[in-house]
Amino acid sequence: MVKLYDFLLSGNCYKVRLLLSLLGVEHELVAVDLKSGEHKKPPFLALNAFGQVPVLVDGDVVIRDSQAILVYLARRYGGSDWLPEDAALLGKVSQWLSTASKEIANTVATARLHYLFGASIDVAAIEKQSYTVLKAIDEHLATRQWLECDRPTIADLACFPYIGLAADGKLSLDAYPNIVAWIDRIKQLPGYVGMPGL
Amino acid sequence: MVKLYDFLLSGNCYKVRLLLSLLGVEHELVAVDLKSGEHKKPPFLALNAFGQVPVLVDGDVVIRDSQAILVYLARRYGGSDWLPEDAALLGKVSQWLSTASKEIANTVATARLHYLFGASIDVAAIEKQSYTVLKAIDEHLATRQWLECDRPTIADLACFPYIGLAADGKLSLDAYPNIVAWIDRIKQLPGYVGMPGL
Incomplete structure (x- = not known):
C-alpha cells in the first residue's frame, strides 16, 4: 500500500x-x-x-x-486527468509547481512558519512580498476558474494549501476575491479533505 | 522562431x-x-x-x-529523451526540478547573488546550508553518473548551473568529487555551451 x-x-x-x-x-x-x-x-x-x-x-x-x-x-x-500529456499544457502546469516551491514557499508559507513555528523572518518584507504574489495570482484567476487547462490540475493543488492557510501567517485574502472563489471551488471537488486551518 | x-x-x-x-x-x-x-x-x-x-x-x-x-x-x-514518460521516472526527475528551485536557489544561488549582485544575506548561514545541500547531492552522485535514469535528463540541467557557478558565491567544490565529475560529464555532452563562470 x-x-x-x-x-x-x-x-x-x-x-x-x-x-x-x-x-x-x-x-x-x-x-x-x-x-x-x-x-x-x-x-x-x-x-x-x-x-x-x-x-x-x-x-x-x-x-x-x-x-x-x-x-x-x-x-x-x-493518467492525464490531473497532469496533461501535451507539451504546452505540461509546461503550463509545471510553472505553478515552481510557483508553489518558490514564490509561495518563500512568502505566505514563510509567514505561517513564523507565526506557527517561530521561524525568524523579516516580517514586513515577507508580508509585502506575500501580497505581491497573491495579487499576481488573483489577477491570473480574474479570467479563469482554474490556474491552467480550464479544469482542476495539480497546479491548483500545489498552490492552494499555503494560500488557503494565509490567515495562519496573519495575511488577509480580503483584497483577492478571485483567490477566495478559487479556494471555494477546490473545496467542492468530490473527495476533498481539509486540514487544520482549512 | x-x-x-x-x-x-x-x-x-x-x-x-x-x-x-x-x-x-x-x-x-x-x-x-x-x-x-x-x-x-x-x-x-x-x-x-x-x-x-x-x-x-x-x-x-x-x-x-x-x-x-x-x-x-x-x-x-x-520527446522522452530528456524527460521520461513513465510515472516513476517522471516523478524522480521532478524531484530535482524542485531541488533546483528550492534547495539550490535558496543556498548556492543565493550566495552568488550576494557576491555578484549585492543581495543582502546572512553569509554564514547560507554558506552552511549550501554545503549541506552540496554534500547531499555529492552523496547521491557517489553511485550514479547522472541524477536519475542512468542518462542525462533535465534533472541534471536544472541543478547543474548554480552548482557549477559555486565559485561565484565563494563556495568550494573541492570536498565534492562526485559533483565535480558530474559537471565534467555535462560539459562533454554534444551541443554543450557554457556561460560566464562556466
Missing part, C-alpha cells in the same frame, strides 16, 4: 493527502515527529537526504518533495 | 539556453535589462506577472520559470 511520511500541519504534506483522496488511492500515513528532529536523522535521511517531509513510498518507488509526489501520483493513478 | 527573454549572467536563463543548444532548437535571445528593472515593469510583466527571467515564447505558447521551460522544451522538442 502507498505509504506517506507525513506531518499533519504541513501544507506540503496536506497537498499530497488531498490528491490521494481525490484519486481515491488507499494509503497509510506515517507521522514523522518534526519536533524531535526525526526528519534530520537516520533512518529518515535515507528516504530524503534533504531531511524534509513529505516522502512517498509506493512499492520500490520512493519520491521526495511534495510537487514531485503530485507529479508521480497524478500520472501513476490519474 | 522560439524566443527566449534572457539575461546572460542568470543561471536560470543559461539552463534554458543549454537545453535549446543540446536539442538543436533554433532560437532568438531577447536580452532583458535587469539593471534598469525592465523585468518589473510593463510590457515584461504581461509575459510574467512574477517579474522574472527567463520567459520562453514559442508561437502562442508563453512559459515562465526555468524549470517549467525545461519541461516544455524537453517534451516538445525531445
Whole structure:
C-alpha cells in the first residue's frame, strides 16, 4: 500500500493527502515527529537526504518533495486527468509547481512558519512580498476558474494549501476575491479533505 | 522562431539556453535589462506577472520559470529523451526540478547573488546550508553518473548551473568529487555551451 511520511500541519504534506483522496488511492500515513528532529536523522535521511517531509513510498518507488509526489501520483493513478500529456499544457502546469516551491514557499508559507513555528523572518518584507504574489495570482484567476487547462490540475493543488492557510501567517485574502472563489471551488471537488486551518 | 527573454549572467536563463543548444532548437535571445528593472515593469510583466527571467515564447505558447521551460522544451522538442514518460521516472526527475528551485536557489544561488549582485544575506548561514545541500547531492552522485535514469535528463540541467557557478558565491567544490565529475560529464555532452563562470 502507498505509504506517506507525513506531518499533519504541513501544507506540503496536506497537498499530497488531498490528491490521494481525490484519486481515491488507499494509503497509510506515517507521522514523522518534526519536533524531535526525526526528519534530520537516520533512518529518515535515507528516504530524503534533504531531511524534509513529505516522502512517498509506493512499492520500490520512493519520491521526495511534495510537487514531485503530485507529479508521480497524478500520472501513476490519474493518467492525464490531473497532469496533461501535451507539451504546452505540461509546461503550463509545471510553472505553478515552481510557483508553489518558490514564490509561495518563500512568502505566505514563510509567514505561517513564523507565526506557527517561530521561524525568524523579516516580517514586513515577507508580508509585502506575500501580497505581491497573491495579487499576481488573483489577477491570473480574474479570467479563469482554474490556474491552467480550464479544469482542476495539480497546479491548483500545489498552490492552494499555503494560500488557503494565509490567515495562519496573519495575511488577509480580503483584497483577492478571485483567490477566495478559487479556494471555494477546490473545496467542492468530490473527495476533498481539509486540514487544520482549512 | 522560439524566443527566449534572457539575461546572460542568470543561471536560470543559461539552463534554458543549454537545453535549446543540446536539442538543436533554433532560437532568438531577447536580452532583458535587469539593471534598469525592465523585468518589473510593463510590457515584461504581461509575459510574467512574477517579474522574472527567463520567459520562453514559442508561437502562442508563453512559459515562465526555468524549470517549467525545461519541461516544455524537453517534451516538445525531445520527446522522452530528456524527460521520461513513465510515472516513476517522471516523478524522480521532478524531484530535482524542485531541488533546483528550492534547495539550490535558496543556498548556492543565493550566495552568488550576494557576491555578484549585492543581495543582502546572512553569509554564514547560507554558506552552511549550501554545503549541506552540496554534500547531499555529492552523496547521491557517489553511485550514479547522472541524477536519475542512468542518462542525462533535465534533472541534471536544472541543478547543474548554480552548482557549477559555486565559485561565484565563494563556495568550494573541492570536498565534492562526485559533483565535480558530474559537471565534467555535462560539459562533454554534444551541443554543450557554457556561460560566464562556466
